[in-house]
Amino acid sequence: MEYCSTTEPSKRISDLIALVIETYDVLQRESDLTPSNSAITKPISIFTEALRQIYTPEEVKYVMGNVEVATRQKGLLAKLSEAEYLMELFDSRHLCEQPEFGLASLFQYKNWRNYDSLVGEELKQLRRIIRSEEISAPIVFVGSGPLPLSAVLLHLRWNVSVICVDMDPDACEAASSLMERIHLSDNVHVVQGDGAEFDYASYQHVFIASLVTQKDKTLEQIRRTNPNALVAIRTAEGIRQLMYEAINEEAIAAAGWRLLGRTSPIANRVINSARFYRLCPE
Structure with missing residues:
Protein backbone atom coordinates (compact mmCIF):
# COMPACT_ATOMS: atom_id res chain seq x y z
CA MET A 1 0.00 0.00 0.00
CA GLN A 98 -42.57 -6.57 -11.27
CA PRO A 99 -45.13 -9.20 -12.34
CA GLU A 100 -42.86 -12.21 -11.67
CA PHE A 101 -41.22 -10.87 -8.52
CA GLY A 102 -40.74 -13.22 -5.56
CA LEU A 103 -38.25 -14.12 -2.84
CA ALA A 104 -35.89 -15.74 -5.35
CA SER A 105 -35.85 -12.47 -7.28
CA LEU A 106 -34.78 -10.61 -4.15
CA PHE A 107 -31.64 -12.77 -4.02
CA GLN A 108 -30.60 -11.12 -7.30
CA TYR A 109 -30.99 -7.58 -5.96
CA LYS A 110 -27.84 -5.48 -6.45
CA ASN A 111 -27.04 -5.09 -2.74
CA TRP A 112 -28.16 -8.52 -1.56
CA ARG A 113 -24.64 -9.98 -1.30
CA ASN A 114 -23.41 -6.99 0.72
CA TYR A 115 -26.26 -7.34 3.21
CA ASP A 116 -25.80 -11.11 3.30
CA SER A 117 -22.16 -10.63 4.30
CA LEU A 118 -23.07 -7.96 6.87
CA VAL A 119 -25.79 -10.05 8.55
CA GLY A 120 -23.63 -13.15 8.34
CA GLU A 121 -20.89 -11.49 10.38
CA GLU A 122 -23.44 -10.23 12.91
CA LEU A 123 -24.95 -13.67 13.37
CA LYS A 124 -21.50 -15.16 13.98
CA GLN A 125 -21.16 -12.79 16.93
CA LEU A 126 -24.71 -13.44 18.09
CA ARG A 127 -24.07 -17.18 18.23
CA ARG A 128 -21.05 -16.61 20.47
CA ILE A 129 -22.84 -14.51 23.06
CA ILE A 130 -26.47 -15.63 22.96
CA ARG A 131 -28.05 -17.40 25.92
CA SER A 132 -29.40 -20.86 25.15
CA GLU A 133 -32.92 -19.96 26.21
CA GLU A 134 -32.93 -17.04 23.75
CA ILE A 135 -32.13 -18.96 20.55
CA SER A 136 -35.70 -18.91 19.22
CA ALA A 137 -36.52 -15.41 20.49
CA PRO A 138 -37.85 -12.94 17.90
CA ILE A 139 -35.77 -9.94 16.87
CA VAL A 140 -36.78 -6.30 16.73
CA PHE A 141 -35.04 -4.34 13.99
CA VAL A 142 -35.25 -0.58 14.60
CA GLY A 143 -34.96 1.63 11.53
CA SER A 144 -35.67 -1.15 9.04
CA GLY A 145 -36.60 1.24 6.21
CA PRO A 146 -38.60 0.61 3.03
CA LEU A 147 -36.37 -2.26 1.85
CA PRO A 148 -35.70 -4.37 4.97
CA LEU A 149 -33.09 -6.73 3.56
CA SER A 150 -31.41 -7.16 6.94
CA ALA A 151 -34.69 -8.22 8.55
CA VAL A 152 -35.35 -10.73 5.76
CA LEU A 153 -31.85 -12.17 6.12
CA LEU A 154 -32.13 -12.39 9.91
CA HIS A 155 -35.34 -14.36 9.49
CA LEU A 156 -34.00 -16.65 6.77
CA ARG A 157 -30.65 -17.30 8.47
CA TRP A 158 -31.81 -17.47 12.09
CA ASN A 159 -35.32 -18.88 11.51
CA VAL A 160 -37.04 -16.47 13.91
CA SER A 161 -39.70 -13.81 13.54
CA VAL A 162 -38.47 -10.27 12.97
CA ILE A 163 -40.39 -7.12 13.86
CA CYS A 164 -39.43 -4.14 11.72
CA VAL A 165 -39.92 -0.78 13.44
CA ASP A 166 -39.73 2.42 11.42
CA MET A 167 -41.14 5.92 11.94
CA ASP A 168 -41.74 6.72 8.30
CA PRO A 169 -45.22 5.79 6.97
CA ASP A 170 -44.05 5.52 3.36
CA ALA A 171 -41.22 3.21 4.39
CA CYS A 172 -43.63 1.00 6.35
CA GLU A 173 -46.12 0.85 3.50
CA ALA A 174 -43.41 -0.12 1.00
CA ALA A 175 -41.86 -2.70 3.33
CA SER A 176 -45.25 -4.25 4.13
CA SER A 177 -46.09 -4.56 0.44
CA LEU A 178 -42.71 -6.15 -0.25
CA MET A 179 -43.13 -8.72 2.54
CA GLU A 180 -46.55 -9.64 1.16
CA ARG A 181 -45.14 -10.12 -2.35
CA ILE A 182 -42.43 -12.49 -1.12
CA HIS A 183 -44.83 -14.25 1.27
CA LEU A 184 -42.92 -13.37 4.43
CA SER A 185 -45.46 -11.06 6.06
CA ASP A 186 -46.22 -13.71 8.71
CA ASN A 187 -42.55 -13.86 9.70
CA VAL A 188 -41.29 -10.32 9.04
CA HIS A 189 -43.79 -7.90 10.55
CA VAL A 190 -43.70 -4.16 9.89
CA VAL A 191 -44.72 -1.74 12.64
CA GLN A 192 -44.82 2.02 12.23
CA GLY A 193 -43.41 3.65 15.33
CA ASP A 194 -40.49 5.32 17.06
CA GLY A 195 -37.82 3.03 18.40
CA ALA A 196 -37.46 5.43 21.33
CA GLU A 197 -41.08 4.69 22.29
CA PHE A 198 -41.45 1.02 21.35
CA ASP A 199 -42.16 -1.53 24.11
CA TYR A 200 -39.35 -4.10 24.05
CA ALA A 201 -40.65 -6.14 27.00
CA SER A 202 -41.41 -9.21 24.87
CA TYR A 203 -38.20 -9.13 22.82
CA GLN A 204 -34.76 -10.32 23.86
CA HIS A 205 -32.83 -9.21 20.78
CA VAL A 206 -32.81 -5.70 19.30
CA PHE A 207 -30.91 -4.50 16.25
CA ILE A 208 -30.52 -0.76 15.69
CA ALA A 209 -29.80 0.37 12.14
CA SER A 210 -27.00 2.76 11.20
CA LEU A 211 -29.37 5.48 10.00
CA VAL A 212 -31.35 5.63 13.25
CA THR A 213 -30.75 9.03 14.80
CA GLN A 214 -30.47 9.60 18.55
CA LYS A 215 -29.68 5.97 19.27
CA ASP A 216 -29.17 6.89 22.92
CA LYS A 217 -32.93 7.47 23.29
CA THR A 218 -33.66 4.03 21.86
CA LEU A 219 -31.18 2.51 24.30
CA GLU A 220 -32.89 4.28 27.19
CA GLN A 221 -36.25 2.90 26.09
CA ILE A 222 -34.77 -0.59 25.96
CA ARG A 223 -33.42 -0.05 29.47
CA ARG A 224 -36.88 0.99 30.68
CA THR A 225 -38.88 -1.78 29.02
CA ASN A 226 -36.45 -4.73 28.89
CA PRO A 227 -33.13 -4.23 30.69
CA ASN A 228 -32.15 -7.85 29.95
CA ALA A 229 -32.21 -7.45 26.17
CA LEU A 230 -29.20 -8.05 23.95
CA VAL A 231 -28.69 -5.05 21.66
CA ALA A 232 -26.76 -4.90 18.39
CA ILE A 233 -26.00 -1.38 17.16
CA ARG A 234 -24.66 -0.76 13.70
CA THR A 235 -21.93 1.81 13.44
CA ALA A 236 -19.09 2.94 11.21
CA GLU A 237 -15.36 3.10 11.77
CA GLY A 238 -12.36 4.52 10.03
CA ILE A 239 -12.95 6.16 6.68
CA ARG A 240 -16.49 4.74 6.61
CA GLN A 241 -17.53 7.45 9.05
CA LEU A 242 -17.88 9.59 5.93
CA MET A 243 -20.99 7.58 5.02
CA TYR A 244 -22.50 6.54 8.36
CA GLU A 245 -22.40 8.07 11.82
CA ALA A 246 -20.19 6.33 14.35
CA ILE A 247 -21.70 5.53 17.73
CA ASN A 248 -20.13 7.00 20.86
CA GLU A 249 -18.83 3.84 22.51
CA GLU A 250 -17.51 5.69 25.54
CA ALA A 251 -20.91 7.28 26.21
CA ILE A 252 -22.67 3.94 25.81
CA ALA A 253 -20.26 2.31 28.27
CA ALA A 254 -20.73 5.20 30.71
CA ALA A 255 -24.48 4.63 30.52
CA GLY A 256 -23.98 1.12 31.87
CA TRP A 257 -23.88 -0.98 28.70
CA ARG A 258 -21.30 -3.78 28.57
CA LEU A 259 -19.66 -4.53 25.22
CA LEU A 260 -19.94 -8.25 24.45
CA GLY A 261 -18.81 -8.46 20.86
CA ARG A 262 -18.09 -6.57 17.68
CA THR A 263 -17.91 -7.06 13.94
CA SER A 264 -15.57 -5.38 11.48
CA PRO A 265 -16.21 -4.05 7.98
CA ILE A 266 -15.29 -6.28 5.05
CA ALA A 267 -13.11 -4.69 2.40
CA ASN A 268 -14.76 -4.16 -0.99
CA ARG A 269 -18.16 -5.24 0.31
CA VAL A 270 -19.38 -4.29 3.80
CA ILE A 271 -19.16 -0.72 5.09
CA ASN A 272 -20.96 -1.06 8.42
CA SER A 273 -19.79 -2.80 11.56
CA ALA A 274 -21.74 -3.60 14.72
CA ARG A 275 -21.37 -3.59 18.49
CA PHE A 276 -23.26 -5.97 20.81
CA TYR A 277 -24.30 -4.85 24.28
CA ARG A 278 -26.14 -5.85 27.44
CA LEU A 279 -26.71 -3.69 30.46
CA CYS A 280 -24.27 -4.31 33.29
CA PRO A 281 -25.86 -5.96 36.33
CA GLU A 282 -26.66 -3.39 38.99
Whole structure:
Protein backbone atom coordinates (compact mmCIF):
# COMPACT_ATOMS: atom_id res chain seq x y z
CA MET A 1 0.00 0.00 0.00
CA GLU A 2 1.23 3.46 -0.86
CA TYR A 3 2.60 5.29 2.15
CA CYS A 4 0.87 8.44 3.31
CA SER A 5 2.61 10.77 5.74
CA THR A 6 0.69 13.19 7.94
CA THR A 7 2.21 16.15 6.14
CA GLU A 8 2.35 15.03 2.53
CA PRO A 9 -0.56 12.81 1.52
CA SER A 10 -0.27 10.38 -1.34
CA LYS A 11 -2.12 11.05 -4.57
CA ARG A 12 -4.60 8.36 -3.52
CA ILE A 13 -5.50 10.29 -0.38
CA SER A 14 -5.50 13.66 -2.09
CA ASP A 15 -7.90 12.20 -4.65
CA LEU A 16 -10.11 10.84 -1.85
CA ILE A 17 -10.32 14.25 -0.19
CA ALA A 18 -11.19 15.79 -3.54
CA LEU A 19 -13.87 13.12 -4.00
CA VAL A 20 -15.39 13.93 -0.60
CA ILE A 21 -15.62 17.60 -1.53
CA GLU A 22 -16.98 16.84 -5.00
CA THR A 23 -19.62 14.42 -3.64
CA TYR A 24 -20.70 16.90 -0.98
CA ASP A 25 -21.02 19.69 -3.55
CA VAL A 26 -23.13 17.51 -5.88
CA LEU A 27 -25.48 16.45 -3.07
CA GLN A 28 -25.88 20.03 -1.89
CA ARG A 29 -26.50 21.31 -5.39
CA GLU A 30 -29.06 18.72 -6.50
CA SER A 31 -32.59 19.04 -5.11
CA ASP A 32 -33.62 15.62 -6.46
CA LEU A 33 -31.79 12.87 -4.56
CA THR A 34 -33.85 10.01 -5.98
CA PRO A 35 -32.30 7.29 -8.18
CA SER A 36 -34.06 8.82 -11.19
CA ASN A 37 -31.52 11.67 -11.06
CA SER A 38 -28.41 10.37 -12.84
CA ALA A 39 -26.48 13.42 -11.62
CA ILE A 40 -26.32 11.89 -8.12
CA THR A 41 -26.42 8.13 -8.71
CA LYS A 42 -22.98 7.84 -10.30
CA PRO A 43 -21.17 10.14 -7.80
CA ILE A 44 -22.68 8.25 -4.87
CA SER A 45 -21.67 4.91 -6.40
CA ILE A 46 -18.09 6.08 -6.94
CA PHE A 47 -17.91 7.53 -3.43
CA THR A 48 -19.27 4.34 -1.86
CA GLU A 49 -16.75 2.17 -3.67
CA ALA A 50 -13.93 4.46 -2.52
CA LEU A 51 -15.00 4.05 1.11
CA ARG A 52 -15.03 0.27 0.79
CA GLN A 53 -11.28 0.22 0.17
CA ILE A 54 -8.67 -0.41 2.86
CA TYR A 55 -6.89 2.59 4.38
CA THR A 56 -4.13 2.70 6.97
CA PRO A 57 -4.82 4.34 10.34
CA GLU A 58 -2.48 7.16 9.30
CA GLU A 59 -4.43 7.72 6.08
CA VAL A 60 -7.72 7.73 7.96
CA LYS A 61 -6.38 10.21 10.49
CA TYR A 62 -5.19 12.51 7.73
CA VAL A 63 -8.48 12.45 5.82
CA MET A 64 -10.77 12.79 8.85
CA GLY A 65 -8.59 15.60 10.22
CA ASN A 66 -8.62 17.54 6.99
CA VAL A 67 -10.47 20.83 7.48
CA GLU A 68 -12.27 20.60 4.13
CA VAL A 69 -13.55 17.14 5.06
CA ALA A 70 -14.37 17.89 8.70
CA THR A 71 -16.50 20.93 7.88
CA ARG A 72 -18.53 18.91 5.37
CA GLN A 73 -18.92 15.63 7.26
CA LYS A 74 -22.21 16.36 9.05
CA GLY A 75 -23.89 17.75 5.95
CA LEU A 76 -22.53 14.90 3.84
CA LEU A 77 -23.96 12.27 6.20
CA ALA A 78 -27.37 13.94 6.17
CA LYS A 79 -27.56 14.04 2.38
CA LEU A 80 -26.27 10.48 1.98
CA SER A 81 -28.85 9.28 4.50
CA GLU A 82 -31.63 10.99 2.56
CA ALA A 83 -30.37 9.58 -0.74
CA GLU A 84 -30.15 6.05 0.67
CA TYR A 85 -33.70 6.23 1.99
CA LEU A 86 -35.02 7.49 -1.36
CA MET A 87 -33.10 4.79 -3.22
CA GLU A 88 -34.53 2.05 -1.01
CA LEU A 89 -38.04 3.47 -1.32
CA PHE A 90 -37.73 3.62 -5.11
CA ASP A 91 -36.27 0.11 -5.36
CA SER A 92 -38.81 -1.42 -2.97
CA ARG A 93 -41.73 -0.01 -4.94
CA HIS A 94 -40.13 -0.94 -8.26
CA LEU A 95 -39.58 -4.54 -7.18
CA CYS A 96 -43.19 -4.88 -6.07
CA GLU A 97 -44.34 -3.71 -9.49
CA GLN A 98 -42.57 -6.57 -11.27
CA PRO A 99 -45.13 -9.20 -12.34
CA GLU A 100 -42.86 -12.21 -11.67
CA PHE A 101 -41.22 -10.87 -8.52
CA GLY A 102 -40.74 -13.22 -5.56
CA LEU A 103 -38.25 -14.12 -2.84
CA ALA A 104 -35.89 -15.74 -5.35
CA SER A 105 -35.85 -12.47 -7.28
CA LEU A 106 -34.78 -10.61 -4.15
CA PHE A 107 -31.64 -12.77 -4.02
CA GLN A 108 -30.60 -11.12 -7.30
CA TYR A 109 -30.99 -7.58 -5.96
CA LYS A 110 -27.84 -5.48 -6.45
CA ASN A 111 -27.04 -5.09 -2.74
CA TRP A 112 -28.16 -8.52 -1.56
CA ARG A 113 -24.64 -9.98 -1.30
CA ASN A 114 -23.41 -6.99 0.72
CA TYR A 115 -26.26 -7.34 3.21
CA ASP A 116 -25.80 -11.11 3.30
CA SER A 117 -22.16 -10.63 4.30
CA LEU A 118 -23.07 -7.96 6.87
CA VAL A 119 -25.79 -10.05 8.55
CA GLY A 120 -23.63 -13.15 8.34
CA GLU A 121 -20.89 -11.49 10.38
CA GLU A 122 -23.44 -10.23 12.91
CA LEU A 123 -24.95 -13.67 13.37
CA LYS A 124 -21.50 -15.16 13.98
CA GLN A 125 -21.16 -12.79 16.93
CA LEU A 126 -24.71 -13.44 18.09
CA ARG A 127 -24.07 -17.18 18.23
CA ARG A 128 -21.05 -16.61 20.47
CA ILE A 129 -22.84 -14.51 23.06
CA ILE A 130 -26.47 -15.63 22.96
CA ARG A 131 -28.05 -17.40 25.92
CA SER A 132 -29.40 -20.86 25.15
CA GLU A 133 -32.92 -19.96 26.21
CA GLU A 134 -32.93 -17.04 23.75
CA ILE A 135 -32.13 -18.96 20.55
CA SER A 136 -35.70 -18.91 19.22
CA ALA A 137 -36.52 -15.41 20.49
CA PRO A 138 -37.85 -12.94 17.90
CA ILE A 139 -35.77 -9.94 16.87
CA VAL A 140 -36.78 -6.30 16.73
CA PHE A 141 -35.04 -4.34 13.99
CA VAL A 142 -35.25 -0.58 14.60
CA GLY A 143 -34.96 1.63 11.53
CA SER A 144 -35.67 -1.15 9.04
CA GLY A 145 -36.60 1.24 6.21
CA PRO A 146 -38.60 0.61 3.03
CA LEU A 147 -36.37 -2.26 1.85
CA PRO A 148 -35.70 -4.37 4.97
CA LEU A 149 -33.09 -6.73 3.56
CA SER A 150 -31.41 -7.16 6.94
CA ALA A 151 -34.69 -8.22 8.55
CA VAL A 152 -35.35 -10.73 5.76
CA LEU A 153 -31.85 -12.17 6.12
CA LEU A 154 -32.13 -12.39 9.91
CA HIS A 155 -35.34 -14.36 9.49
CA LEU A 156 -34.00 -16.65 6.77
CA ARG A 157 -30.65 -17.30 8.47
CA TRP A 158 -31.81 -17.47 12.09
CA ASN A 159 -35.32 -18.88 11.51
CA VAL A 160 -37.04 -16.47 13.91
CA SER A 161 -39.70 -13.81 13.54
CA VAL A 162 -38.47 -10.27 12.97
CA ILE A 163 -40.39 -7.12 13.86
CA CYS A 164 -39.43 -4.14 11.72
CA VAL A 165 -39.92 -0.78 13.44
CA ASP A 166 -39.73 2.42 11.42
CA MET A 167 -41.14 5.92 11.94
CA ASP A 168 -41.74 6.72 8.30
CA PRO A 169 -45.22 5.79 6.97
CA ASP A 170 -44.05 5.52 3.36
CA ALA A 171 -41.22 3.21 4.39
CA CYS A 172 -43.63 1.00 6.35
CA GLU A 173 -46.12 0.85 3.50
CA ALA A 174 -43.41 -0.12 1.00
CA ALA A 175 -41.86 -2.70 3.33
CA SER A 176 -45.25 -4.25 4.13
CA SER A 177 -46.09 -4.56 0.44
CA LEU A 178 -42.71 -6.15 -0.25
CA MET A 179 -43.13 -8.72 2.54
CA GLU A 180 -46.55 -9.64 1.16
CA ARG A 181 -45.14 -10.12 -2.35
CA ILE A 182 -42.43 -12.49 -1.12
CA HIS A 183 -44.83 -14.25 1.27
CA LEU A 184 -42.92 -13.37 4.43
CA SER A 185 -45.46 -11.06 6.06
CA ASP A 186 -46.22 -13.71 8.71
CA ASN A 187 -42.55 -13.86 9.70
CA VAL A 188 -41.29 -10.32 9.04
CA HIS A 189 -43.79 -7.90 10.55
CA VAL A 190 -43.70 -4.16 9.89
CA VAL A 191 -44.72 -1.74 12.64
CA GLN A 192 -44.82 2.02 12.23
CA GLY A 193 -43.41 3.65 15.33
CA ASP A 194 -40.49 5.32 17.06
CA GLY A 195 -37.82 3.03 18.40
CA ALA A 196 -37.46 5.43 21.33
CA GLU A 197 -41.08 4.69 22.29
CA PHE A 198 -41.45 1.02 21.35
CA ASP A 199 -42.16 -1.53 24.11
CA TYR A 200 -39.35 -4.10 24.05
CA ALA A 201 -40.65 -6.14 27.00
CA SER A 202 -41.41 -9.21 24.87
CA TYR A 203 -38.20 -9.13 22.82
CA GLN A 204 -34.76 -10.32 23.86
CA HIS A 205 -32.83 -9.21 20.78
CA VAL A 206 -32.81 -5.70 19.30
CA PHE A 207 -30.91 -4.50 16.25
CA ILE A 208 -30.52 -0.76 15.69
CA ALA A 209 -29.80 0.37 12.14
CA SER A 210 -27.00 2.76 11.20
CA LEU A 211 -29.37 5.48 10.00
CA VAL A 212 -31.35 5.63 13.25
CA THR A 213 -30.75 9.03 14.80
CA GLN A 214 -30.47 9.60 18.55
CA LYS A 215 -29.68 5.97 19.27
CA ASP A 216 -29.17 6.89 22.92
CA LYS A 217 -32.93 7.47 23.29
CA THR A 218 -33.66 4.03 21.86
CA LEU A 219 -31.18 2.51 24.30
CA GLU A 220 -32.89 4.28 27.19
CA GLN A 221 -36.25 2.90 26.09
CA ILE A 222 -34.77 -0.59 25.96
CA ARG A 223 -33.42 -0.05 29.47
CA ARG A 224 -36.88 0.99 30.68
CA THR A 225 -38.88 -1.78 29.02
CA ASN A 226 -36.45 -4.73 28.89
CA PRO A 227 -33.13 -4.23 30.69
CA ASN A 228 -32.15 -7.85 29.95
CA ALA A 229 -32.21 -7.45 26.17
CA LEU A 230 -29.20 -8.05 23.95
CA VAL A 231 -28.69 -5.05 21.66
CA ALA A 232 -26.76 -4.90 18.39
CA ILE A 233 -26.00 -1.38 17.16
CA ARG A 234 -24.66 -0.76 13.70
CA THR A 235 -21.93 1.81 13.44
CA ALA A 236 -19.09 2.94 11.21
CA GLU A 237 -15.36 3.10 11.77
CA GLY A 238 -12.36 4.52 10.03
CA ILE A 239 -12.95 6.16 6.68
CA ARG A 240 -16.49 4.74 6.61
CA GLN A 241 -17.53 7.45 9.05
CA LEU A 242 -17.88 9.59 5.93
CA MET A 243 -20.99 7.58 5.02
CA TYR A 244 -22.50 6.54 8.36
CA GLU A 245 -22.40 8.07 11.82
CA ALA A 246 -20.19 6.33 14.35
CA ILE A 247 -21.70 5.53 17.73
CA ASN A 248 -20.13 7.00 20.86
CA GLU A 249 -18.83 3.84 22.51
CA GLU A 250 -17.51 5.69 25.54
CA ALA A 251 -20.91 7.28 26.21
CA ILE A 252 -22.67 3.94 25.81
CA ALA A 253 -20.26 2.31 28.27
CA ALA A 254 -20.73 5.20 30.71
CA ALA A 255 -24.48 4.63 30.52
CA GLY A 256 -23.98 1.12 31.87
CA TRP A 257 -23.88 -0.98 28.70
CA ARG A 258 -21.30 -3.78 28.57
CA LEU A 259 -19.66 -4.53 25.22
CA LEU A 260 -19.94 -8.25 24.45
CA GLY A 261 -18.81 -8.46 20.86
CA ARG A 262 -18.09 -6.57 17.68
CA THR A 263 -17.91 -7.06 13.94
CA SER A 264 -15.57 -5.38 11.48
CA PRO A 265 -16.21 -4.05 7.98
CA ILE A 266 -15.29 -6.28 5.05
CA ALA A 267 -13.11 -4.69 2.40
CA ASN A 268 -14.76 -4.16 -0.99
CA ARG A 269 -18.16 -5.24 0.31
CA VAL A 270 -19.38 -4.29 3.80
CA ILE A 271 -19.16 -0.72 5.09
CA ASN A 272 -20.96 -1.06 8.42
CA SER A 273 -19.79 -2.80 11.56
CA ALA A 274 -21.74 -3.60 14.72
CA ARG A 275 -21.37 -3.59 18.49
CA PHE A 276 -23.26 -5.97 20.81
CA TYR A 277 -24.30 -4.85 24.28
CA ARG A 278 -26.14 -5.85 27.44
CA LEU A 279 -26.71 -3.69 30.46
CA CYS A 280 -24.27 -4.31 33.29
CA PRO A 281 -25.86 -5.96 36.33
CA GLU A 282 -26.66 -3.39 38.99
